[in-house]
Every structure is written in C-alpha cells, then in structure tokens.
Amino acid sequence: MMQTLVLALLLASILAFLLAAVRHRVCAALHRRRPLVWAVPLCLTAIFTAAAFLAGVPSLWLTALVLAYTLLPTAAVFKGWDFTAVLLLWLPLEFGAGGNLVPRAAQGFLHSVAYGIAILLGLVLFLGFRKLPAMKYNLPHDWRDLWRPLLGFAIVAPVLILVGIAIGFIPPPHLPVQSAGRMAAAAPLIFAATALPEEILFRALIQNILMQRLGESTRTLVLASVIFGAAHLDNGPQALPNWRYMILATIAGVAYGKVFQKSSTVLSSAGLHMAVDWTKHFFF
16 A cells, blocks of 8 residues: 555656646756755655665665666756766666665565656756756647547557567457456556656657757657667567567657657657557557
C-alpha cells in the first residue's frame, strides 16, 4: 500500500507540471534564486532513500549512486550542456546502473521510483530552470490534438503490423484473451508507465533539442526516430541486439515524432504511443 502511494505521489508530481500555474511558480522560484536548483537532487535522493527503506533495502552505496545520478545532469544543465544532461538522465537507467545493489524482490518498485525521479528531475531542470522552448509539456491547446493520435494510429498501425510480421517480430494478429475490463485498465497504466515517460525523453527533450539545433526537417525527424529505435536494441524477446525491435521502433518513432511536431502537446504523441503498445500487447 505504501509503495503504491509513493508511486502515485511521484506520478501526481509529474502530471502537475502540465498545469501552467505549477510551471510558472517553479520557473519563478528558480529564476529568482538559481542556486536553488541544487536542492532538487538532494530532495529527490531523499525520496529514493525513503523508498529504499520502505522496501527494506537501505544502502549507503545506493544512496550515493542516486545522489551522483541526480547531481550530474543538474551540473550539465547549469553549464548549458543540454544534450549531455539528457544522456546523463537516460543512459544510467537504460543500462540498469546500480541494479546489482538491489535485491530482486525490490527491483521492480525501486526501478519505478528511479524512473519517476528521473522524469521529475528532467521536468524541473528543462521546464523550470532551463526553460527549454517547445517541450510542449502542457495540456492540449487545440481540439485537433485529440484526433491527431487517432489519425497517426490509422496510418502507422498497418505499416507496423505488416513489417513486424514480415521480419518475424510479431506473430499474425489474434483475438484478445483478456477481459474487456482488464484491457481498459491497461490503457492508463501503459500511458503513465511507458508512453508518457518515453515521449518526454525522446520527443520533448531529444527530438526537441535536435529541432532547436538542426531545424524542423525530415532529417531531424529521422535522426530522432533512429535514436528512439536504437534505444530498443537491448529489449527482448528476440536475441540481443534486437534489430527487429529497432526497425519497428524507428518506424513508430517517425509517427510519434510527426504527431509531436504537429501538435501543441506531447500528450498527443504519448496517446499514439500508448495505442500502439496497447494493441501489440493484447492482439499480438
């Protein structure tokens, strides 16, 4: 129960940044007192340490590792090294840094806590401190943001299915075996646990930073999509490196990135991302 509460509070904090009032208050506080940003890694490390105690696996080494993990991207943003900061936020989680310090029974919970801390730190650093433009981490501004994910899904889903079957990544489609209630309940879970965090990282940060430097071009969209695809090389279920997954993820990344470009909010590409993952989970 307490572990669920910790994760719910982290998610609520992340979603709170969608509100303009919250973003403005954080921006104003960090603008008035820039050194205040150094308190953020300390607070987030304290949250992780409390979660480790809650899971029954307190560790000074783990606390030190999390403190370093939160301090390094903060220092990079303070220096104006945006892409370095993104890599410092992303790669340690991607490669499971510190996983050997956590017993298997607690790994799922503490990985989720670390994931939430990483997203929250990224939002504070880039939205609040750095004020990176065009992140689009806000509520929809246009009704078209609601149908763009649907249009994107109608276009990209058949392509992903045909290519996925052709290269042996997915089997032919089948009727779902789960109940309608379970399928419905899975949608917000996939959105919160996978789609939104990945869209913040790969679209609001990585693709956006590339767009700031290279322009909003097809080259930028493809480059960002290849990076997104490459992030799936170490994912199963096929043998690693999983080139099949990379091909499918790159194609999907083009669709997610295009929806992100055309929409006023990252929630649109996250909605499309969720729909693709949900369909794969229940129909393939």
